[in-house]
Amino acid sequence: MQKLDRIKLKFSHGNLFLLGCMDTRIIQKKMFNSDTEQSEFDEMAEAGERDPLKEDEPVKKEGWFGIVSYNNPTSWLDWYKPGALTFLRMKCREKNHADIPDEEELNDKLPVHKIDKDGQEKLKNPTDPIQFMWIGHATFLVQFDGLTVLADPVFLERCSPVKFAGPYRYRPTPCEIEDLPKIDAVIVSHNHYDHLEHDAVKKLNTRFSKIKWYVPEGTGSWFRGYHCQNVKEMTWWDEDVLSEEKKDVRFCCVPAQHWSQRTPLDAMTSLWCGWVIKSKHTFYYSGDTGYCPVFKTIGEKYGPMDLSAIPIGCYAPRYFMKPQHIGPEEAVQVHNEVGSKCSVGIHWGTFDGLGSHEFYLEPKQLLEEAVRKAKEGNENFGKFFTVEHGEIIPIKSNQDTTKDSKDKDGAKL
Template sequence: MPRNRYYTGPARSNFDGLRFFSPGQPLPDRGFGDLWKWHRSGERAKWPRHVDVTPAIPPERTDAPRLTMVGHASVLIQVAGLNILTDPVWSDRASPVRFAGPKRVTAPGVRFDDLPKIDAVLLSHNHYDHLDLATLRRLHAAHAPLMIMPLGTDATVRRAVRGARVAVADWREAIALGEGAQVTLTPANHWSSRGLRDRRMALWSGHWIDTPKGSIWFAGDTGYGDGAIFHDIRARHGAPDVALIPIGAYAPTWFMANQHVGPEEAVQIFKDVGTRQALGIHWGTFQLTDEPREEPVELLDRALAAEGIDPDRFRAFAPGDVHASA
């Protein structure tokens, strides 16, 4: 009988006693037959081996929101005197091994040694392009941040990062950050695994950051589904001042639609949550799927134009880019 190696607890609205799931949404599970069909298609675009990046040097602290793109889903969020990292990956590969797997095309948009003192790390789930143990060890040694993550994800972190300060929560539960700020985990339509037999045994999430200086929502990885989770987020939290919304890793859509959004669906999420400003993440750093590297940027511009939305309100966030609010 299968055993959950990450989490033990009673069944709940998003957990059946063995595996987590998104209630009312299609499962993203794919078998080896689907994987073989995808990789036989031969439609994978060729990416450049390297794209130049000019790294940013962030300040030590700021009150007004300032976000700096590191790459993929890694963003440095500075707000209300706090320094927060989302899904930090400074490694060269998004992989369980150093010699194979998706390799960085862009250097980090902030050099590790240029990071300010990091107070908190927000982890969305345990996939290798989001939970990088080598980076977490470096962060713990240099900064000892509080690491906030969904149920079961902590099992991987605790084993690998001895002495780490870890806080764990379910969807819609909040964790205090201090300085009048807190993080609430938000639902996402995704999945988790670190190996072949642990699918959906740890939870996945987004993170809503509430501070006296504004609100920032990091969506994590998600498919769109029927859109219910995004309407619920708006109803519970209001409209965020800034939203970090994924726009890449969507092709082929028949394989990816239940776990990732493309630019058109990202624009729909932008509308659903009512954010004033969105930044497109999860593109252009690691080639995980078939689309050309620049296609998410082009399709985002088209989708915004079709909806009559000012492109300055939702722009693709590239490594080294900075978004600062007054």
């Protein structure tokens, strides 16, 4: 590893080890409706034509001692990994505008709904076609078609390799792992500490021994080190059937523009991704991502999406965050390009110290403004909104999630 790379690593994860992992065309296609149906991409490949998916494959290289490294496609021209000097410039010159207030104001502006017995019952026996609960940042629970899926499990007070330092949670979790219903699968977007916590993995694996772990290529050994048995490593455009009992449920690994690192020695040695889950309904989680050309392709291959979880925060200053994290305006573009009927904004309002400098409520405010502009003259836009921590949101039809449909189970902090 070169000396400059070592310098970069020291500044890659928050104030000590973790640096917040940073930072398009309307689609309404209907593909992959059954296992026997082929997509247009398959038909083009069989005919010997150019395969659009080949343009959006990760760069994969084998180095010394057989260590594999990954990078984003060279055709994604907006991608670059900011180095140590850029990080120092941000830290020394930029003011942090987060301005997180005291707990009383937070409880009013950004309340947390603690899951009570009624909430646990609703999670255990969902009655709506799709049900969604934001646990915080990029951790959420989505339920549809008899499935319960947890994403990017993080429950600790700090998303850091140590418990005494690093980015801290200024909004508590609305529940603990013990409060969750039976989980069929966990989807993991990448190995940064604000998206993957070893304590949560151990607890989940202990409580749900048959859980299936969908993880990006290069991270499987880490999960098996915590005795996870049913681990499925996947690369971009791979697909997997959940189980013999649920052959109609497919988990699809899709591209995202980001990077990976968990220790000072493993930068870019595992992949990062988003996920599409196809059953009777289709769900999309973009993972951490900068804006890149791939979203239209994802929408054409798998859309329209009945529900999407798309990040809207940790985007400022743009010269540092843009390649790795989208902002609210770009999130609206992603919503359009993947053909999402309904999207929820995540990756905001939870942790301080991830490296971003925007006002803590700005992602929500800018999203509302961007959605209002996007809807002008576009009656097919659908819905894109934010929810409160711990709210159980029923999606009653393929595009109806209004404020009137929000569930208020649980005690609000």
